Amino acid sequence: MQIFAHHVSTAIESSRLYRKLGEQVNKLEEANKRIAENTQRLLRAEKLSVLGEITSQVAHELRNPITIIGGFARSLLKKRDVKDPDYEYVKIIAEETERMEKVLDNVLNFTKPKESQLEKVDLNQIVDQTLDMIEGEINLDKITVMKYLHPDLPPVIVNPDQIRHALLNLFRNAIWAMPQGGVLSLTTKRKDNFAKIGIKDTGFGIPKEHIDGIFDAFFTTKPDCCGLGLTISSEIIKNHGGFIVAESEKGKGATFSVVLPLERSCSDGAPNL
Ligand SMILES: Nc1ncnc2c1ncn2[C@@H]1O[C@H](COP(=O)(O)OP(=O)(O)OP(=O)(O)O)[C@@H](O)[C@H]1O
Ligand SMILES: [Mg+2]
Structure with a gap:
């Protein structure tokens, strides 16, 4: 009877330990999943920050020539009569460069303040x-x-x-x-x-x-x-x-x-x- 009781209590103890082990394994798997997700997130953030650097450098390089083109287009537009056959073309150049200037201003203003x-x-x-x-x-x-x-x-x-x-x-x-x-x-x-x-x-x-x-x-x-x-x-x-x-x-x-x-x-x- 004593031996039987001992076996039963060992079996209960083992099943308790198994359950605990199972829980720990689940927790470890969850932790592993979280680490993998965070690593992906970090890699993505790093890529984005490099992309951000390149974007702001390109935007900076483009800003000056586009401002100059826009300036000339606007002054050409002022000198032309509305009936001039080229008026519409110059107007489009002025409007589109203004749009580009706006996009570049936005991109340049994206960066973290120094x-x-x-x-x-x-x-x-x-x-x-x-x-x-x-x-x-x-x-x-x-x-x-x-x-x-x-x-x-x-x-x-x-x-x-x-x-x-x-x-x-x-x-x-x-x-x-x-x-x-x-x-x-x-x-x-x-x-x-x-x-x-x-x-x-x-x-x-x-x-x-x-x-x-x-x-x-x-x-x-x-x-x-x-x-x-x-x-x-x-x-x-x-x-x-x-x-x-x-x-x-x-x-x-x-x-x-x-x-x-x-x-x-x-x-x-x-x-x-
Ligand atoms: N105050 C507002 N009332 C109603 N809709 C809004 C308002 N503010 C933003 N929106 C909506 O959100 C969209 C996105 O706004 P967002 O300012 O980012 O871009 P946009 O105004 O369309 O273009 P951009 O600002 O680049 O010239 C708008 O197109 C509009 O549909
Ligand atoms: Mg807007």
Whole structure:
């Protein structure tokens, strides 16, 4: 009887050990899978960063000749009469070079800000300056701009050119979404250690099926655009340790929130909000 009991308890113990072993093997397999996935991710990130370097070098090389061609095309256009048989051709050259300049500007603004380009700035001022930059594009008869800027917003350490560029893309999109007119509301707020800029329009909104794709490169619903605006804006803000969130419903306007860390280094990474 004692021997039988001993066998039973050994069998129970062995099966417990087997089960434990099985669990450990499963855990090891999962860990292995995660390591393999992370290695792939790292390799992809490295490839992307090399690609990014090459892209920005090529963009830099192309920027000057294209600006020169564009400059000549624009001055040729000014000198020509609309009835001139070459007018249309020169106009196309001017328009297309302008488009190329825009794409290159976007690509060049993609890169992580260098320490030397960082400045302590007032975000409210950046919002105002960006608004000044597109004043000419806003039809003030149709669009009302409302500003609710937090009076004591602490400064942020950023590359101001890049932040203006990121906001400009968002402001332009908002204006485009209100062809019949509407209200563009710009807000700045503080939330813990972060500053939040809100860009809200009362335009036609973003359909549910598009909202996940709008930050993807080359996603556009506009006939003459390249679909890079939001990709660039989001990359710029991420490079500053922040992020952009979009909320919208078809027919009910759109709100984009730009969240940036207050007084911290860009290398600290994105905040967990
Ligand atoms: N405020 C908005 N209201 C409605 N739709 C928007 C808004 N902002 C962006 N979108 C949608 O997201 C798409 C992608 O925007 P994004 O700025 O990346 O590219 P784009 O404006 O089409 O072209 P680009 O900015 O390169 O000139 C737009 O084509 C539009 O469909
Ligand atoms: Mg855009």
